[in-house]
Amino acid sequence: MTDIASYDGDERPLAGEYVLGVLDADERAQAQARIAAEPAFARAVAWWENRLVHLAARVAPVEPPATVWPRIANLIGATETPKRSAWNSLGLWRGASLSAFALAAASVVALIVTPRPAPTPTPALAPAATEVAVINNPATQRPALVATLDRAADKLILTPVSIALPNKRDAELWIIPEGRKPISLGVIPRDAQTRVALPAGLRGPAAYTTTLAVSDEPLGGSPTGAPTGQIRAAGKFQRMAG
């Protein structure tokens, strides 16, 4: 009581008046400035919003015209393609990973190259070209994981950088061939390098066009065989050196 009342005003419940919507343009602008500047006033406004919102239950829904969503999609840069599920939005992942790639590439190369002793004359292990996928955290655009392709063995070498996960969730790696559904490569550790075999159909050049993604899943991995949690990292292969 005291918190809301003292900032809302006993003689004039300004936060309530603002939320109700009765203030004129000037008073409204002043109230909005106070919301930005005074956390206590902002809390009083939030208090009223959480309560008065229930009046909106009496407002009849009206279907907006079909032209509105395409306008919004266009403005946020979403390209509408048919038959796309939430988990197949590869365009987004690809865009996100590529835009950050230039930034991340240098550090990734350093990460991969530096720890190696200078001359390593072991041609059997040294790939002719290094295919690297920087798997970025889409929220921060920073590398969460680096995947290099061992073409001789058709395996991925995964080096975790920083995989952020909620408590009691596992990181599950997915490989997503273009236009197809994610294929699980299993739960991966967040603190140790691992090697994972590529699925049979994705060995050789087919691997380069895939997207790699990490989702957070229940301990032990997705119960459904498809991603169920949030995307924690996503990226594609880039050819680093020929």
Next chain:
Amino acid sequence: MDADTSRALLSRAISRVAQRDHDALKYVYRHTSAKLFGVCLRILNDREEAEDVLQDVYLTVWNRADRFDQEKASPITWLVSIARNRSIDRLRKRGGRVIADVEEAEALADGAPLASTLLEDEDDRRRLEGCIDQLDPRHAGALRTAFFEGVTYDALAQALKVPLGTMKSWIRRSLISLRGCLEA
């Protein structure tokens, strides 16, 4: 799907919007646009303007999804608040509007709660309605009309044909009573 599940899915979609997931915004749009368009249309009473504001609302959601805090507000509270604020701001820029007539305003305002409002918490809604029912009926009517129409004290006073000072006093006393009732 029950209300808790709807809310949880919507909250999760908004957190994915914060990660720039287009499909997540589409999910939010698909599940809330009719409600929010209803809210905008009710305040603006003009389809074209309501469409513009609706577009603006979802762009705001796209840009500010990281500020959504599900500990502090339900997703529908957050979304309805954005829709109402944008609509009221637009209405003020336009220079206001006069409610056509009192009967229309009151008839609309006193419609029954709708079945398709699973996103709102039914207990909280009943509690609010219970507190509003304790107000003087004329004050309660003015309060509801103010919420639905988003009009200024001045327009509200004209529409309900009472002096401006009286209207301010009705609304302020109603809000203070409501605050006490809801915090009790």
